[in-house]
Amino acid sequence: MINVTMTVNGREMTGEVEARTLLVQFLRDHLRLTGTHVGCDTTQCGCCIVHVDGKAMKSCTMLAVQAQGKAITTIEGLAAKDGTLHPMQQAFRDNHALQCGYCTPGMVMMGIDIARRLPDADEATIRHQLEGNICRCTGYQGIVEAIKSASAVLNGKQEGGSHA
Ligand code: FES
Ligand code: FES
16 A cells, blocks of 8 residues: 545645555545546546646546645535635536536536636637547537636636626
């Protein structure tokens, strides 16, 4: 067993893992942060996306030991302490961007990453960026609209968003 320590949603977390333990297993099974989903386990669906040092990563594609010393943000770490949703979460709600919700944590985490890297992304760019995220319910239109509108809020091009 290997001792691993990382910061998860602002709190230092330590655990004992096997060398083969995936980051997503550490988050879900050891820390009980089950908002990060597993849809495929083979790097295809994007349900497991978290932020590692601020960048979107598929946590089924990374070993827990590779996250040693890194800062991880999961879907549980986005809302404010008083429950106010992150602008990306609020935009998903406002734009009807989820149905069953299984893909949603990964979509939200990826959406924030897109907004950060590509603040002027148009619809085609957002769709291209979402090629590693599979949604089987929504048809994607609401998701694309949510990311576009939250990106405007996050990049200061629009005041507050409809959650104000
Ligand atoms: S569970 Fe990681 S990409 Fe599908
Ligand atoms: S909302 Fe069901 S898979 Fe996307």
